[in-house]
Amino acid sequence: DAGVTQTPRHEVAEKGQTIILKCEPVSGHNDLFWYRQTKIQGLELLSYFRSKSLMEDGGAFKDRFKAEMLNSSFSTLKIQPTEPKDSAVYLCASSLAPGGNTEVFFGKGTRLTVV
Amino acid sequence: GDSVTQTEGLVTLTEGLPVMLNCTYQSTYSPFLFWYVQHLNEAPKLLLKSFTDNKRPEHQGFHATLHKSSSSFHLQKSSAQLSDSALYYCALTHNNAGAKLTFGGGTRLTVRP
Known part of the structure; x- marks a missing residue:
């Protein structure tokens, strides 16, 4: 079984650019999460979807971060700018x-x- | 709200010595506790989770006991191995939160020869 697949593995962007990160969850899974991981803050929740509906989006990240679930097997996280x-x-x-x-x-x- | 505290950010010890990584939590609900392990350039993976019937979960030589009286779920191993070097996260959820996890800050364990 394929696990959770994320692309790309590495991204370099210039300040002010728009980037889109992609995620394919495990087939059949209903809940999907986006987390940000840093050494200082650890794991911070950005977004939480249940059956494609947005349940929570981390307050501190709302202004420039937008996660979407286009279908049950694909999600994107856009950071702009x-x-x-x-x-x-x-x-x-x-x-x-x-x-x-x-x-x-x-x-x-x-x-x-x-x- | 829910919170998880891991007091040690970095733990370094010698192979063969016992490991204990601390985890305490706060929650207004009856929690489920987890330990996730992340090796370098890998995805975090579930190591252990608490049981509801007070069984002590064990995996790869690691064990942890949920103590509700002290709100703790410390991770222990009797003898560290070089391959145990990794980042360890303690996490909490409960039935009101679904599968959404609240994580501690993480403890980086380095095991030296």
Whole structure:
């Protein structure tokens, strides 16, 4: 079985550019998450979808970050415009069911560098 | 709201010595606790999760016990191996949060020969 697939694995953007990160969740999973990972802040939730509906989008990230689920097997995270402080690893994750005891599966992430 | 605290950002120890990584939490709901491990350039993966019936979960020599009285879920291993070097995250969820995880800040474990 394929796990969570994220593309690209690395992205370099100039300040002010628009970038789009892509994610394919595990087939059949209903919940999808976007997290930002940095050494200082650890893992921060950006967005949470359940059955393609946006359940939560992290308040601090609302202005320049927009996640969408175009269908149950594909999601994008758009950052517009990018700033150097956005340099981080962006992780996508999915889960089969919303129960509290359900395992969450992560992709390997996209490492974004904004110069 | 929910929160998870991992007090050590970095832990370095010698192969063969015991490992203990701390995790405490706060939640107004009955929580499920998890440990995720991330090796370099890899995806975070589930290492352990708490059971509802007080069983002690174990995997790859690691174990953790959920102590509701002290709101803790410390990760332990009796003898560290070089391959244990990785980033470890403690995380929490509950039935009201669905599968959404609240993570601690992470502990980077380095095991030296």
